[in-house]
Amino acid sequence: MNKFDAIVIGAGQAGIPLAKKLAAAGRRTALIEKRFLGGTCVNDGCTPTKTMIAVARLSYLSRKAQAFGIPSDPSQLNLSAVLDRKNEVVNRFRSGLEKGVKDIKNLEMFSGTASFTGPDTLSVNGETLSAEHIFINTGARPMIPAIPGLADIPYLTSTTILDLDKIPEHLAIIGSGYIAMELGQMYARFGSRVTILERNAAPLEKEDDDVAACIRQILEEDNVTFLTNAAVNKVSRNLDGQTELTLMQHSEEKRITCSHLLVAAGRAPNTEELNLSLAGVKTGPHGYIEVNDRLETSAPGIYAMGDVKGGPAFTHISYNDHLIVAHNIIDKQNLSIKDRMIPYCMFTDPELGRVGLTEKEALKQGFKIKVATLPLSRVARGIETGDTRGLMKAVINTENKQILGAAILSVSGGEIMSVLQMAMTGNITYEQLRDTAFAHPTFSESLNNLFLSLDND
Known part of the structure; x- marks a missing residue:
């Protein structure tokens, strides 16, 4: 048996920095990864998608150029060059992580699938490892709904679509969450006809209705079609090689055909191969690992971080998870995820x-x-730059005049939101922001006018 002080399963955005901190603190640490370093973010999520979305925005701007007095004749998109650039960026980030963990004192890398054999032991490639503390950061993967016929056709996921070597003639997307919105707009700008299918009455059900409606309008301007109240009941392949979807919409059966089908109906945790029951680790009804506010599982000495524990599935939350665990274990603090502020961005344009x-x-x-x-x-600033799509919205607590939440749908919306996040962290009132002298002309300067509107209520 190979005995360590700590074992980290999964080299994602929590696993790598935690393993490095544990090793630096003098603890003999094993880091196990069955695929690539960096997790979903670097390999299948943030890095590749945002690299390709940037190209889609350039394509959009090139088509708008004539309205600004710039001669424009955008040639046909070279998808091969787009994919080459995406792969180069991913490989650069991945190799940077590999260099970052190489030859670190007290840190040993294992490539393979980890599986618990007991409360403090697990197997990797036939070798048994044990540790007093074990940290699970195995992430999540696309969830595939049980739709009849789906398993029999070559559907796409948010992972496999990133290597598609041709632009779909007609891309249908099951689901209307953040992934569907980002990839739907991107492929519409690449030249695909895009149809987003949502079983609920409107897309983005977690957002306020006015924000979701504004996003929908923006994507429709990019020629994305939405079919709401549309439940997909069956999928098949017709004689022309097209994918045929059978829908129920408003109690009426309909059929649509598409050249490519993207399944973007949520995520599922990577827990099956872990044999968690042998370690005494409890999971919820959807397979996510149950944790307390300190990210401890039901098994003593075992922690879960990032997407595998459920909750907000964002890279920055996974990274913050590792900070809480590291400070508690290494620095003997008592930090908690309770009432943690959750910022996030959806990288549509805007x-x-x-x-x-x-x-x-x-x-x-x-x-x-x-x-x-x-x-x-x-x-x-929006008028001057020629992009007035979107809105700014803030929710104010009338009892103390502080900001409870905000939605900024704008060019640089995430950066403007971060200004409000800092104000919320520092308990700054909306009146203080209303009267702050921001640099002119910036998007953030319009926070003055946003909160000035409350004076007329």
Whole structure:
């Protein structure tokens, strides 16, 4: 048996930095990864998608150039060059991580699949490892719904579509979450006809209705079609080699055909191969590992971080998980994820920056609120740069005048949201932001006008 002080399963955005910190603290540490270093973010998520989305935005801007007085004749997209650049960026990030863990004192890398054999032991490639502390950061993967016929056709996921070597003639997408929105707009700008299928009455059900409606309108301007209240009941391949979807929409059966089908119906945790029951680690009804506010599982000495534990599936949350665990174990602190502020972005164009409570969440929790909204058509910087799509929205607690949450749908929406996140962290009131002297002309300067609108309520 190979005995360590700590074992980290999964080299994602929590696993790698935690393993390095444990090793630096003098603890003999094993880091196990069955695929590539970097997890979903570097290999299948943030890095490759945002690299390709940037190309889609350039294509969009090139088509708008004539309206700005710039002669424009964009040639046909060279998808091969797009994929080459994406792969180069991914490989650069991945190799950087590999160099970062190479030859670190007290840190040993294992390539393979980890499986528990007991409460403090696991097997990797036939070798048994044990440790007092074990940390699980195995992430999640695309969830494939049980739709009849789906397994019999060559459907795409958010992972496999990134290597597609041709632009789909007609891309149908099951689901209307953040992945569907980003990839749907991207392929529409690449030249595909895109149809997004959502079983609910509207897309982006976690967002406020006005924000979701504005995003939908923006994608429709990019020629994305939405079919809502549309449940896919069957998938098949017709004689022409097209994929045929059978839908129920408003109690009426309909059929659509497409050249490519992307399944973007959620994520599932990577827990099956871990044999968690042998370690005494409990999971919830959807397979996610149950943890307390300190990220401890039901088994003493075993922790779970990142997407595998459920909750917000964001890279920065996974990274913050490792900070909480590291400070608690190495520095003997008592940190918790309870009431942690959750910022996130959806990288459509314009991008959505979100932090804190939505309007409907604040009302459900019983807050007395005021809501400030400002369309980008009234933002000077938006008018000057020729992009007035989107809106700014903030939810205010009327009892203390502090910001409960915000949604910024704008060019650089995530950066503007971060200004409000810092204000929320520092308990700065909306009145202080209203009267702050921001640099002119910037998008953030329009926070003055956003909160000035509340004076008229």
